[in-house]
Every structure is written in C-alpha cells, then in structure tokens.
Amino acid sequence: MAITRWSSPSTFKPLEELERLRREMDRLFDNVMSRRSWLTAKVYPPINITEDKDAYYIRAELPGVKPEDIEISVEADTVIIGGERKAEDVGTNVTYHRKERETGKFKRAVRLPTQMDPDKVEAKFKNGILTVILPKSEGSKPRQIQVKAE
Numbered sequence: 001m002a003i004t005r006w007s008s009p010s011t012f013k014p015l016e017e018l019e020r021l022r023r024e025m026d027r028l029f030d031n032v033m034s035r036r037s038w039l040t041a042k043v044y045p046p047i048n049i050t051e052d053k054d055a056y057y058i059r060a061e062l063p064g065v066k067p068e069d070i071e072i073s074v075e076a077d078t079v080i081i082g083g084e085r086k087a088e089d090v091g092t093n094v095t096y097h098r099k100e101r102e103t104g105k106f107k108r109a110v111r112l113p114t115q116m117d118p119d120k121v122e123a124k125f126k127n128g129i130l131t132v133i134l135p136k137s138e139g140s141k142p143r144q145i146q147v148k149a150e
Contacts, residue, residue: 044102044106044108045062045106046061047059047061054135056116056133056134056136057133058130058131058134059129059131059132060108060132061128062125063128064088064128065085066086067125069085070082070123071083072121072132074116074121077111077116079110079134080108080110081108081110083105084105085102085103086103115136116134117136117137117138121135
C-alpha cells in the first residue's frame with residue numbers, strides 16, 4: 001500500500017484522493033475474487049430432475065452415504081431429501097494434507113410444479129445414486145377431453 005504525503009493544504013486534491021482510494025479498493029477486491037473458490041456456494045446433494053407424463057424423477061448423488069442415513073419426505077409439491085454423510089475412521093494420529101470431502105448433516109428441499117401422490121412415492125439407491133420416483137397426483141395430470149359432435 002502506498003503512503004501519500006501532503007506538503008501543504010494547497011496541494012491536497014480530495015477528488016484525486018478518492019479516485020486513488022477507489023482504484024486501491026478495486027485492486028484488493030480483484031485479488032480476493034480471483035481466489036473465489038472459497039466463496040462458491042456448495043449445494044449438496046447435487047441433483048437432476050426429469051419428468052414424463054406420469055411422474056417426476058429426482059436423481060441425487062450421495063457417494064459415501066448409507067441408505068439408512070437418508071430421509072425423504074413429501075408434502076404437497078415439495079420433496080425434502082435429508083441425511084448425514086458420516087466421517088470415515090482414518091485413525092487418531094493422522095495429518096490431513098487436503099480435506100475436500102465434506103461430512104455432516106444435509107437437507108435439500110425441492111419444489112415441483114405440481115402435486116405428487118405421496119402414497120406412491122418410491123426411492124431406490126444404487127452405486128451412490130438415489131433415485132426418487134414421484135408419481136403425479138391424478139388431479140394434476142393433463143386430461144384429454146373428447147369433443148362430441150351434435
């Protein structure tokens with residue numbers, strides 16, 4: 001950081017000083033933002049949602065999570081996936097060189113465009129991928145109306 005000295009009040013130019021301060025602040029923020037990996041929001045678990053005429057399908061990546069540690073609840077048009085990724089036992093006298101895999105409890109709520117039939121929801125877990133099948137309620141499915149000629 002540069003130190004500016006003023007020799008007399010007549011050489012003090014407040015607008016130039018404000019501009020210099022703005023440039024310094026921009027430089028500082030640019031440095032911080034260039035290393036912004038720590039600012040990136042992490043949404044866990046990452047999911048894909050697809051739909052066909054009968055149901056919605058949510059596929060969530062949950063590597064290292066056991067099926068018994070997953071909770072799924074459905075309310076009207078919202079699905080909540082929660083659970084816990086437990087830390088693996090690596091010993092007591094261990095020094096980490098890098099620790100990127102997060103552990104702990106998680107909860108993710110997803111709102112869908114229509115209501116589901118909560119009694120018919122199914123969940124499957126294979127190779128770290130959770131698949132939740134959410135059949136649409138009969139009232140939310142589009143119906144074909146036959147036009148009668150008179």
